[in-house]
Amino acid sequence: xxxxxxxxxxxxxxxxxxxxxxxxxxxxxxxxxxxxxxxxxxxxxxxxxxxxxxxxxxxxxxxxxxxxxxxxxxxxxxxxxxxxxxxxxxxxxxxxxxxxxxxxxxxxxxxxxxxxxxxxxxxxxxxxxxxxxxxxxxxxxxxxxxxxxxxxxxxxxxxxxxxxxxxxxxxxxxxxxxxxxxxxxxxxxxxxxxxxxxxxxxxxxxxxxxxxxxxxxxxxxxxxxxxxxxxxxxxxxxxxxxxxxxxxxxxxxxxxxxxxxxxxxxxxxxxxxxxxxxxxxxxxxxxxxxxxxxxxxxxxxxxxxxxxxxxxxxxxxxxxxxxxxx
Amino acid sequence: xxxxxxxxxxxxxxxxxxxxxxxxxxxxxxxxxxxxxxxxxxxxxxxxxxxxxxxxxxxxxxxxxxxxxxxxxxxxxxxxxxxxxxxxxxxxxxxxxxxxxxxxxxxxxxxxxxxxxx
Numbered sequence: 001x002x003x004x005x006x007x008x009x010x011x012x013x014x015x016x017x018x019x020x021x022x023x024x025x026x027x028x029x030x031x032x033x034x035x036x037x038x039x040x041x042x043x044x045x046x047x048x049x050x051x052x053x054x055x056x057x058x059x060x061x062x063x064x065x066x067x068x069x070x071x072x073x074x075x076x077x078x079x080x081x082x083x084x085x086x087x088x089x090x091x092x093x094x095x096x097x098x099x100x101x102x103x104x105x106x107x108x109x110x111x112x113x114x115x116x117x118x119x120x121x122x123x124x125x126x127x128x129x130x131x132x133x134x135x136x137x138x139x140x141x142x143x144x145x146x147x148x149x150x151x152x153x154x155x156x157x158x159x160x161x162x163x164x165x166x167x168x169x170x171x172x173x174x175x176x177x178x179x180x181x182x183x184x185x186x187x188x189x190x191x192x193x194x195x196x197x198x199x200x201x202x203x204x205x206x207x208x209x210x211x212x213x214x215x216x217x218x219x220x221x222x223x224x225x226x227x228x229x230x231x232x233x234x235x236x237x238x239x240x241x242x243x244x245x246x247x248x249x250x251x252x253x254x255x256x257x258x259x260x261x262x263x264x265x266x267x268x269x270x271x272x273x274x275x276x277x278x279x280x281x282x283x284x285x286x287x288x289x290x291x292x293x294x295x296x297x298x299x300x301x302x303x304x305x306x307x308x309x310x311x312x313x314x315x316x317x318x319x320x321x322x323x324x325x326x
Numbered sequence: 327x328x329x330x331x332x333x334x335x336x337x338x339x340x341x342x343x344x345x346x347x348x349x350x351x352x353x354x355x356x357x358x359x360x361x362x363x364x365x366x367x368x369x370x371x372x373x374x375x376x377x378x379x380x381x382x383x384x385x386x387x388x389x390x391x392x393x394x395x396x397x398x399x400x401x402x403x404x405x406x407x408x409x410x411x412x413x414x415x416x417x418x419x420x421x422x423x424x425x426x427x428x429x430x431x432x433x434x435x436x437x438x439x440x441x442x443x444x
Contacts, residue, residue: 029357047378048378049385049400049404051401051405052371055408059411064415067415070419071357074426075426076432093351097340097341097344100340100344105333117377118397139398143402147402161410162413215387312413315420
């Protein structure tokens with residue numbers, strides 16, 4: 001049954017991707033891309049990657065789509081026909097594809113427990129992580145503890161990308177007299193619904209943040225979901241009112257504080273006599289130390305991802321509002 | 327038949343990868359190119375998750391009565407890669423916005439020869 005679902009989802013995915021090639025209307029392209037992300041999230045779920053499915057659904061289908069729509073609002077929604085012939089790209093793609101397919105024949109068969117990928121470090125994670133880290137969710141154990149240094153790097157990359165977007169676009173502070181309130185003022189229903197669901201989204205984000213040790217979830221997903229709540233607020237009530245709630249300057253502080261919290265946990269464990277990010281040193285009992293460490297660094301991750309995603313959205317949205325005013 | 331069952335996941339991944347690749351090299355519009363890049367990226371994610379799957383296994387969260395789990399390592403790598411991916415996509419999109427402002431167009435064939443005008 002699982003294979004059948006997998007096959008059906010993969011077929012839908014391939015069809016969606018094919019359709020994107022031929023569409024010239026970029027709005028439809030972006031919407032299809034959202035569907036593509038959701039379908040791939042379902043496939044990840046079917047392949048047991050629950051945390052990945054969660055992330056793909058909130059990030060790929062949510063934030064990416066919003067950012068692409070924001071870009072379309074600035075660049076126009078039609079793709080113009082190209083004068084170049086599509087023969088050469090097609091030949092290149094077919095040849096590369098044929099070579100890759102030939103390469104897959106040397107891959108180990110799908111799902112075999114004896115595959116090389118399952119022999120090296122994975123058995124230790126699966127068998128020992130409950131004893132060594134004390135969390136049921138192995139993905140969180142590996143993410144935050146075994147590979148904590150790697151995750152610190154990823155958080156810094158997200159932080160750096162946010163700085164990059166801000167320096168390219170910048171968040172413009174509008175002069176109050178010049179700019180009228182934007183947002184969907186006329187839509188009463190949207191106002192009421194948004195006010196009802198925004199607290200629930202934030203509550204859900206907090207649940208995902210603190211329940212990530214036991215079930216799917218964690219700082220990355222929670223940060224994105226919390227940002228989605230404020231993105232919804234901005235879309236309905238306008239940027240000016242959102243700046244009152246969460247100002248861009250506050251976000252800049254938060255993004256750096258998240259990274260610093262993460263790095264400081266590492267430094268603190270060094271001062272206690274261990275290695276960088278060795279949580280066993282944080283408390284007398286190693287398992288308790290692991291718990292403290294993981295909760296704090298997940299909080300750092302959540303804060304940085306939230307602030308980075310929301311700042312990036314602010315940057316795009318303030319460009320859109322500026323072009324609407326002109 | 328079992329041969330097909332063993333490999334069809336990889337083949338779909340290759341197909342998606344090539345679709346994304348084709349969009350990147352043939353599309354004229356920069357936003358569409360970025361969509362293509364994202365399709366390519368997602369297909370790589372799927373390759374990793376496919377490698378991590380163990381037949382008959384379950385999600386890598388310790389549960390009583392279960393002894394066979396899928397490999398958690400690819401999940402960790404891809405989870406962080408997705409978030410980094412959206413951050414870099416945002417960077418790419420903001421470059422597109424700047425190109426629009428500088429050249430007045432995001433169609434590749436239209437701004438190719440405009441360098442002198444600026």
